[in-house]
Amino acid sequence: MSEVIRVAVIGAAGRMGREVVKLVLQDPELELAAAVNRSGVGTDAGTLVGLPECGVLLTDDIEMAFAETKPQVMVDFTVPQYAFAHTEIAIRHGVRPVMGVTGFTPEQIEQLDKQCQDKGIGGLIAPNFSIGAILMMRFAAQAAKHMPNVEIIEYHGDQKLDAPSGTAIKTAELIAANREELRQGNPNEEETIEGSRGGYYNGFRIHSVRLPGVFAQQEVVFGDFGQSLKIRHDSYERAGYMPGVKIGVQKVMEYTGLIYGFDHFID
Amino acid sequence: MSEVIRVAVIGAAGRMGREVVKLVLQDPELELAAAVNRSGVGTDAGTLVGLPECGVLLTDDIEMAFAETKPQVMVDFTVPQYAFAHTEIAIRHGVRPVMGVTGFTPEQIEQLDKQCQDKGIGGLIAPNFSIGAILMMRFAAQAAKHMPNVEIIEYHGDQKLDAPSGTAIKTAELIAANREELRQGNPNEEETIEGSRGGYYNGFRIHSVRLPGVFAQQEVVFGDFGQSLKIRHDSYERAGYMPGVKIGVQKVMEYTGLIYGFDHFID
Amino acid sequence: MSEVIRVAVIGAAGRMGREVVKLVLQDPELELAAAVNRSGVGTDAGTLVGLPECGVLLTDDIEMAFAETKPQVMVDFTVPQYAFAHTEIAIRHGVRPVMGVTGFTPEQIEQLDKQCQDKGIGGLIAPNFSIGAILMMRFAAQAAKHMPNVEIIEYHGDQKLDAPSGTAIKTAELIAANREELRQGNPNEEETIEGSRGGYYNGFRIHSVRLPGVFAQQEVVFGDFGQSLKIRHDSYERAGYMPGVKIGVQKVMEYTGLIYGFDHFID
Amino acid sequence: MSEVIRVAVIGAAGRMGREVVKLVLQDPELELAAAVNRSGVGTDAGTLVGLPECGVLLTDDIEMAFAETKPQVMVDFTVPQYAFAHTEIAIRHGVRPVMGVTGFTPEQIEQLDKQCQDKGIGGLIAPNFSIGAILMMRFAAQAAKHMPNVEIIEYHGDQKLDAPSGTAIKTAELIAANREELRQGNPNEEETIEGSRGGYYNGFRIHSVRLPGVFAQQEVVFGDFGQSLKIRHDSYERAGYMPGVKIGVQKVMEYTGLIYGFDHFID
Structure with missing residues (x-):
């Protein structure tokens, strides 16, 4: 019924890019139009991800790839420094951008929205494509209205540099925005080991x-008189983001203008 | 600012009734007007619950108690067979019923609603006063829209007679009402031990x-490509229902007519 | 078959003392010989804990109680400052001490052991009577030998003054004593919110x-390549310590000398 | 200090075989001597697993591979029907077998043990190389002695055919062998939905x-008066077995005869 959507993957040999290539090659509702990457030019995109040859070879020329293959959607999980330029190129070619990159400024978003409007196409910038993570954050925000006592425990791999994680900070902001002001705990509390209270x-x-x-896990725990409520999300691997990416690719075909945040598609 | 609300507790010596008496005696915004119970007539309600004497003695005459002490709200955690009669008596005396009892028929609820309307008072029938349990069920219903693969695991004390629990069945109904139709799992699945798949x-x-x-715990687990989402509620003791009872007592002062379900107060 | 053991409860009106009184009154293998408490003298011990009258009245004279009722075992959950004196009195009267109090010095323990030996009776000092907590600590120590990457997360009520809990520190000591030396995590790790790494x-x-x-919960999480192992103990209420106390009361009848640590009875 | 161990991988292109190849190529204490597989002959083993070329090409001739490359250890995660034959060939060539295959009969094990003894080499047959899973089972068995009330909850992917899992059944056997006989629960319990009690x-x-x-998770929950103890193991991916495989490869160098069960190396 629905037509196949032709997708270009930018940063196709990156860790997320490879997952996107796999998704597109394996999903009958999607078709790989182009695979762009700085290195590995000429490698078959199927071979790259451990699938049979697909006939689409890696290229490093994004403009030419768009011009020749005329994709309907671009998926880009590269890095903040190139993301804005990639998005502009895509829109100019009438290719709907689906960006899994953070770091756009509000001005850039506004500008890209205008470009999408002018071109009559949709676009999406989403820092998080995980449906489960989005639901966890939403439920945490809702619960905080009624059970204001809360702590967040997040788990990541032992080589991660920053703490807390971006998702934990985002969740904390949502909680703070939704609950009454409250300084939890005993005012005379003392740490015998510094930092133990988090x-x-x-x-x-x-x-x-x-x-x-551990790949990525988070537990938001609410406590009240005689009860606890826990909302926990476990991400086991990058592939877990792909159902969200597919929704993004499909949705971006249906509207005009740039949407920021994947949660707009999760009602 | 807000005036103290005068509360009558029916079934005051029951397991839930005692918790309600404790709540009312210890909360400065509530006052114990009367404590009704079939047995133990003459015992001080404070003594009954391990608190100092409060001067309110147990009585078994609900009509006289209402007539003499003119409570504003009645809280009743007795049994289905008396609940309808108690509610009618309360409304007749202008006492707002807060009923933690199940088993009302739709006709009875309609009838009691009319009586509340006629008398110009509010009333509440709520099978579950646990804020956390209500949030768990709500979140489970919302998540089922986006992550249709789900299982429920519920934990109760080892002497419980029925399985699954009422909360599990209620949660299952909400999930079924919100997700796409789906027969999960492998169609050729086999149980080497019968019943192991639940x-x-x-x-x-x-x-x-x-x-x-274990008192009462429930975990609703959603699975999708590369991720899991869990919503877990732990109830540790009967006292955990009291914050909800207090909200019920306060809310019932503010509207006219009978409301069914505590979740109406959790926005 | 086994004879009933006659027990004196010291600090009978305290929070733990009341649980011990309940245990002794409700267990057919135990008999309440005496109930000692500074306040409430003359109150029936059964009434004190919400059970029928038992005929044993609270007294504040520990020496006289021992002399008159000749208990076989004393259970004492009072405070460090009196614990040593109580233990000496008990041993002098031939009453086997079961002490749920911390704070004994090594010298005191040695001294009390000698007194027990001389008198030919057993004695027990145990900071923790929870079978589950002891198993959790033991398993954590064992696992640390094989999976050295570990973190402890402990949960207590929001009014607790000290962090981490005594059980968490004890668990950490056991882990450190059993695993290879290891500085976990990324050496360049940075906290954007101070203390978030614990x-x-x-x-x-x-x-x-x-x-x-929350009453008391602890989770010890071990991580290794592609897997996690979690050992979690949930304590829901003081009553959870009573099965351990009963084992202590029974065991102390069977040996001579003072044993430190309930884990000696858990093989 | 320790010399590099030369390893042959049988079934190198299988799902577990590829993980073993990766392990051997990436671990400086191990060296890939040969990679045997029925299909894909001539492919470089490094390329096969997404690593740089390593110079070892897939072969389908196990005898010749052993004769030419003289490995010290063979790792085999193929299928029961070939496992016995592979093991005999290996021993004949003086290659220590490390078998991640089930289905050996007691007679076969005895026979292979004798062959290992005669040849003066070690051998290992292990149905489970997961250190965490072995610890979970061991702790479950130990806890069952002291907390006999227990249930097992295991989680696997939704396409798994059999329920319960092999690990769950093995755990259940260990629990049953270690606890007092006990029929848990309320004898009058009723299932309103058949199978809900498991x-x-x-x-x-x-x-x-x-x-x-979900890849593979299991939780063993013990309940007692006022407390719960949970032991949970999460396996996220096949790679999680590799630390155990490496221990097996190292240990098999140190003894003579055939050992059954990886738990012998976890003290």
Whole structure:
């Protein structure tokens, strides 16, 4: 019924890019139009991801790739420094951008929205394509209205550099925006080991666990008289973002203008 | 600012009734007007619950108690067979009923609603006063729209007679009403130990764990490509329902007519 | 078959003392010989704990109670400052001490052991009577030998003053004693919110969560390539210590000398 | 200090075989001597697993591979039907077998043990190389002695055919062998949805959850008066077995005869 959507993948040999290539090659509703990458030019995109040859070879020329293959959608999980330029090129070619990159300024977003409007196409910038993570954050925000006592515990691999994680900070902001002001805990509390009570944010605490084997997990725990409510999301691998990417690719065909945040598609 | 609300507790010596008496005696915004119970007539309600004497003695005459003490709200956690009669008596005396009892028929609810309307008072019938349990069910229903693969695991004490629990069944109904039709799992699945895959409900499974020490816990687990989302509620003791009871007592002062379901107060 | 053991409860009106009184009154293998408490003298011990009258009245004279009722075992959950004196009195009267109090010095323990030996009776000092907590600590120590990457997350009520909990520190010591030396995590790790990585202990981290409704919970999480192992203990209420107390009361009848640590009875 | 161990991988292109090849190529203490597989002959083993070329090409002739490359250890994760023959060939060539295959009969094990003894080499047959899973089973068995009330909840992918999992059944056997006989739960318990109480095994229950995204997880929950103890193991991917495989490869160099079960190396 629905027609196949032709997709160009930018940064196709990157860790996320390879997952996107796999998704597009394996999903009958999607077709790989082009695979762009700085290195590996000439490699078959199927071979690249451990699938049979698909006939689409890696290229490093994004403009030519768009001109020749005329994709309907571009998926880009590269880096902030190139993301704006890629998006502009795509829109100019009438290719709808689906950007899994952070770091756009509000001015850039406004500008790109205007370009999408002018061209009559849709676009999407989404820092997080995980449906489960988005639901976790939404539920945490809702629960905080009714159960204001809360702590966040997040788990990532032991080589991660920053703590807390971006998702934990985003969740904390949503909680703070939705609950009554509250300084939790005993005012005379004392740490016999410094830091054991975690990071302080707006009256509550965030704990960052770092262990090998973990990809990304987060637990938001609410406590009240005689009860606890926990919302936990476990991400096991990059592939977990692909159902969200597919929704993004499909949705971007249906509207005009640039949308920021994948949660707009999760009603 | 807000005036103290005068509360009558019916079934005051029951397990939930005692918690309600404690709540009312210890909360400065509430006042114990009367404590009704079939047995123990003459016992001080404070003594009954391990608090200092409060001067309110148990009585078994609900009509006289209402006539003499003129409570504003009645809280009743007794049994289905008396609940309708108690509610009618309360409304007749202008006492707002807050009923933690199940088993009202739709006709009875309609009738009591009319009586509340006629008398110009509010009333509440709520099978579940646990804020956390209500949020868990709501989040489970919302998540089922986006992550249709789900199973429910519920934990109760090892002497519980029925499985699954009422909350699990209610949650399952909400999930079924919100997700696309789906028969989960491998169609050729085989149980080498019968029952190990749990109880089948509308395409998914419910598991009932029974262990000593557990009061009431439930975990709703959603699975998708590369990720899991879990919503877990732990109820540790009856006292956990009291914050919800207090909200019920306060809310019932503010409207006219009978409301069914505590979730109407959790926006 | 086994004879009933006659027990004296010291600090009978305290929070733990009341649980012990309940245990002794409700267990057919135990008999309440005496109930000692500074206040409430003359109150029936059964009434004190919400059970029928038992005929044993609270007294504040421990020496006279021992002399008159000749208990076989004393259970004492009072405070460090009196614990040593109580233990000496008990031994002098030939009453086997079961002490749920911390704070004994090594010298005191040696002294009391000698007194027990001389009198030919057994004695027990145990900071923790929870079978589950002891198993959790033991398993954590064993696992640390094979999976050295670990973090501890402990949960207590939001009014607790100290962090981490005593159990968390004890667990951390056991882990450190059993695993190879290891400084976990990325050496260049940075906290954008101070304390978010938790308290540092011997190369790993401890996180203390404080929320209303929680009694005492602890999770020890081990991570390795592609896997996690979690050992979690949930204590829901003081009554959870009573099966351990009963084992202590029974065991202390069977040996001579003072034993420190309940884990000696858990093989 | 320790010399590099030369390893032959049988079934090198299989799902587990590829992980073993990766392990051997990336670990400086191991060296890939040969990679045997029925298909893909001539492919470089490095290329096969997404690593740089390593110079070892796939071969389908196990005898010749052993004769030419003289490996010290063979790792074999193929299928039961060939496992016995492979093991005999290896021993004949003086190659120590490390077998991740089930289905050996007691007679076969005895026979292979004798062959290893005669040849003066070590051998290992292990149905499970996951250190965490072995610890989970061991702790479950130990806990069952002291907390006999228990249920098992295991989680696997939604396409798995059999329930309960092999690990769950193995765990259940260990629990049953270690606890007092006990028929848990309320004798008058009733299932309103058939199967909701799970599979019955020796007095307790096993629950099998099947959800997409899950690789292999198991939780063993013990309940007692006022407390719960949980032991949970999460396996995220096949790579999680590799630390165990490496231990097996190292250990098999140090003894003579055939050992059955990886748990012998976990003290």
